[in-house]
Every structure is written in C-alpha cells, then in structure tokens.
Amino acid sequence: MRNIVARKKLSSIQIIIFILIFLCGTFLRFVDFDDPPLDFHPARQFHSALIARSYFLKDNGNLPGKSADYQHEAEMRGSQEPRIEPPIMERLAAWGYKIIGDADLRVPRAISIVFWLIGGIGLFRLCRQFLGIIGSLVGFGFFLLFPYTIFASRSFQPDPLMVALMIWSLNALVEWDSHPTIGSAILTGAVAGAAILVKQVCVFPLASAFAFYFFSSSDWKQKIKRVDFWIIVALSVAPVLIYNYWGYFVKGFLVQQYQGRFSLSDWFSPAFYVRWIRKMDEVFGIVVVTAGLVGCLACENRRARLLWIGFFVGYILYGLALPHHIGTHDYYQLPLFPMISFGFGRSAESIFEAVGRLKEGRTLAYVGITVCLILLGSWWSADSVISLNRRDYRAWPERWQYLAAELDPYPGQINTIGIMDDYGAAMIYWGLRTPMIWEQNIEKLSEEEADTIIRRAMINREYLIVTDLDSFYAQPRLQNWLVRNTKLYAEEPDYLIYDLRGLNE
Numbered sequence: 001m002r003n004i005v006a007r008k009k010l011s012s013i014q015i016i017i018f019i020l021i022f023l024c025g026t027f028l029r030f031v032d033f034d035d036p037p038l039d040f041h042p043a044r045q046f047h048s049a050l051i052a053r054s055y056f057l058k059d060n061g062n063l064p065g066k067s068a069d070y071q072h073e074a075e076m077r078g079s080q081e082p083r084i085e086p087p088i089m090e091r092l093a094a095w096g097y098k099i100i101g102d103a104d105l106r107v108p109r110a111i112s113i114v115f116w117l118i119g120g121i122g123l124f125r126l127c128r129q130f131l132g133i134i135g136s137l138v139g140f141g142f143f144l145l146f147p148y149t150i151f152a153s154r155s156f157q158p159d160p161l162m163v164a165l166m167i168w169s170l171n172a173l174v175e176w177d178s179h180p181t182i183g184s185a186i187l188t189g190a191v192a193g194a195a196i197l198v199k200q201v202c203v204f205p206l207a208s209a210f211a212f213y214f215f216s217s218s219d220w221k222q223k224i225k226r227v228d229f230w231i232i233v234a235l236s237v238a239p240v241l242i243y244n245y246w247g248y249f250v251k252g253f254l255v256q257q258y259q260g261r262f263s264l265s266d267w268f269s270p271a272f273y274v275r276w277i278r279k280m281d282e283v284f285g286i287v288v289v290t291a292g293l294v295g296c297l298a299c300e301n302r303r304a305r306l307l308w309i310g311f312f313v314g315y316i317l318y319g320l321a322l323p324h325h326i327g328t329h330d331y332y333q334l335p336l337f338p339m340i341s342f343g344f345g346r347s348a349e350s351i352f353e354a355v356g357r358l359k360e361g362r363t364l365a366y367v368g369i370t371v372c373l374i375l376l377g378s379w380w381s382a383d384s385v386i387s388l389n390r391r392d393y394r395a396w397p398e399r400w401q402y403l404a405a406e407l408d409p410y411p412g413q414i415n416t417i418g419i420m421d422d423y424g425a426a427m428i429y430w431g432l433r434t435p436m437i438w439e440q441n442i443e444k445l446s447e448e449e450a451d452t453i454i455r456r457a458m459i460n461r462e463y464l465i466v467t468d469l470d471s472f473y474a475q476p477r478l479q480n481w482l483v484r485n486t487k488l489y490a491e492e493p494d495y496l497i498y499d500l501r502g503l504n505e
Helices: 012-029 042-058 068-079 088-100 106-130 133-145 147-152 159-178 182-198 200-215 227-250 264-268 270-283 286-297 302-321 323-328 330-356 362-388 396-407 425-431 447-458 469-473 476-485
Strands: 416-419 463-466 487-492 495-499
Touching: 012 106, 012 133, 012 362, 042 068, 042 088, 042 106, 042 425, 088 106, 106 133, 106 159, 106 330, 133 147, 133 330, 133 362, 147 330, 147 362, 159 182, 159 200, 159 227, 159 330, 182 200, 182 227, 200 227, 200 302, 200 330, 264 323, 270 286, 270 323, 270 330, 286 302, 286 330, 302 323, 302 330, 323 330, 330 362, 396 425, 396 463, 447 476, 469 476, 469 495
Parallel strands: 416 463
Antiparallel strands: 463 495, 487 495
C-alpha cells in the first residue's frame, strides 16, 4: 500500500501552491463575514443560534443594549427549541459569546470555517496516502474552493464539524491499519465516535467505508481477534448509543424527533430518486459527481478504491434511511464531499498521467491543463465572491426588532402571517415573535375554494409580511385577492406588508 510515510517530501513550489490554496479558501470564507446568516438555510442556522444564545444567557451572559425582558424572552425561546443532535456547536458558540461578551453570530460562523479548513488539511493528508501530489492538490483545492462549500462551511450547524471529523477518522483508520497499536485504535475509535455523535447520519458512509477497507485487508481474520479492533468498534458506537438511550428513554426529547423521518414507500417511487439526483446535480453538477466517482474507481490502489466504494454504498444507505431530507435539503449532500474531492483529484491526476505518455506536445499539454485548473479555481472563487456580495442582510436585525414591535406587539399570541423563505426564523430570533407561515398553493383551485382557504388563514391575523418575494410573485391569485380585500401597509425593496385588519371587522 502506498503510505504517507513513504511519500517524497513536498518541494518548495508544491508547499507554496498548498499554502496559496489554503489562504484563498480561507479568504473566500471571510468575504462578507459580518452579514447575518440569511444566505444559506437560515431556518436551520437560526435553530442553532437560538439555542446558543440561550446557553449564553443562562450562563449570566448579557446582550448589550437589550432590556431584561428581551433577554429573558430570548433565553426562553432558545430553551424551547427541539433537540436532535447533541448541541456541541451551540455550546462552542456560547463559550465564544462569553469571551467577547455578546451573542455575535460571527463567532459560530468562524468556528464552522475553522472546522472546514481543518477538514481540508485532513483531506490533503488522506489524498497523499493514495494519490500523487497533483491529485492531492487538486482534491484539496476542490474541497476548499468549490462554491457550494464556501456557503456550507460558514453555516451555523453541525455539518462542518461532522465532515471534518469524518475525514480525520478515515485518516486514523488508514494509519491504524498500517500500524495497528492500542494508541492508534483509541484515536481511530474516538474520532469516528465523535463524528457519529456530532451528527449520527454520518454513521452510514463512515461505517460502510470502515467495513470495506478493513475486510479488504489480507490479514483481517487475525486483526479481528485483536483487542485494538474491538476498541475501535466500542469507541465508535458507544457515544451515540449512550446519547440515544439518554435522549429517547431517559429524557424523551428524541422520541418525537424520530417520528416521520422515514417512509418505506419512497423507495418504490421513481420521483424520490429523481429528486435525489436533482439535488446532487444542484450541489455538485452531474459532471463533477461523475468525475468524482470515476476518479475513485480509477485509483490504482485497490484498498483505496474499496474505501470509497464502501463510502458511496454508505451514502446510498444514508439517503434511503432519510428519503425526505436527501431529496429536499441540499446540505444533506455534504457527507459526499470528501469522496467527490478525492475522486476529482484522482481524475485530474489521470489526465496528467495520460499527457505524460504523449510523445509530442507533452509540455504544451501540461501547461494547458494547468491553466484550465487555475481558470476553474478562479471562476469558482469569483462566483463565490459575487454570490456572497449579491445581497446585504445587515439591516435585518434592527428591522425585525422594529417590525416585530410595531406589527406584533402582543407576546404570547400570533399576530402576523408570513411568506418567508426562512420560515420566520429571523423574526423569531431578532423580533422574538413567531409568525404563522403561509404554505398553501391555491393557484389551481376554484375562486370560491381559494377565497375560503385564504380567509381561513388570514382571519384573526393583523398583518401579512412578505420577504420571499419570488414565491409571492409566483402566486398571482393570492396577489389579486390581497389587492381586492386588503391594504398595502408598507412596500420596501426587501419586503411587503399587507394590512389584514379589515378582514376582521
């Protein structure tokens, strides 16, 4: 097996390229750094933000400029958020808040970025054990520069930490397999156990990759009798088993979370697989997925091939276990990034190897491929910067506090209804008010049926707040109904507010 110990040291130019990729990836993640987290799955991010702020306030934290009533309500709302994963990222964020003296959402963003960068270093190390320097650098560059990862790695949720731990657990597995000791077994099991505990869905690709890699060894029958093997198994599963027992049987907060997350009928629906593939295409692009899969299969090291085959089999099982989420939540594709990055690097290396066998024009071909890779990375970087700067959300914290106080001044009741792409998460976080969310589709209904449904939703509400303008403008029947029956209370470039009070007279 090609092992990192036997690899040649990096040359000066290779070290410089590695550093440049790392610095570029770091820089991109800090572009528009102080913009509130409304650009990537805000509902999921504010779920963690509410919990972290609650921990901070419970620990005698203080929100500068906020009243005691506001802080008490903020603490209570965070306490009421449902839990499914252990609140590790939330605890880390709360400790960061404690250090700086405020619940600043830049803190968890920075923590997520750091974890993703650490994962990138781990990926480079893993690539170096099975690929040449070209494949390793390309895979490393993909992991840090691919546009989707820029947004995902800034997100306040457990996924960046989960991905980093998955990568390092694979590193630890390969190291233990090469030099099986009690110490390396403890490290492997501890890191794998931590990854599964952070977000237990990663057990599917991780366990499958471990199994395929381990049983591809010629001496697996001897290793399975060793105590260090069972140390890995025990440390990998013990943390999540303890957490699930405590959360399900002792405290009971996991009982409701596991209900309705699995539907066997989806397995027999072609639409499910179409949604899944479309979501992969949305995140990666089918060409990139293909390049990643082919690259993994083209790896000349048999055990590396089996490692990633196992990883992909686990990913398939992961999608089948969560059929709703895999086809509707694009960030559920994040566990696939280590494999696609490795495979993308191997595909690039295969092209360079093919060029190396040319008799004529070899140098020109090398230069051309290198220029293409540089242009691709530059395009990804430019696309990320443009996307990050496309919208400015800095005014929303103060805006939501103002709008909540003006439109929904009565705590304890729902006074507003909203068409919001964040499901009202920002209003809940900054305004401490929970809007009712309009999710009906009445465009194909009869006029009478549509009127009945709209009135039933709007009655006893005083204002309709629209921040998801694309969704709103896709509902002409609802727009026409509002024009006929309500008054436009406020119109701004980022939102619309309709006065519904006349409906209740």
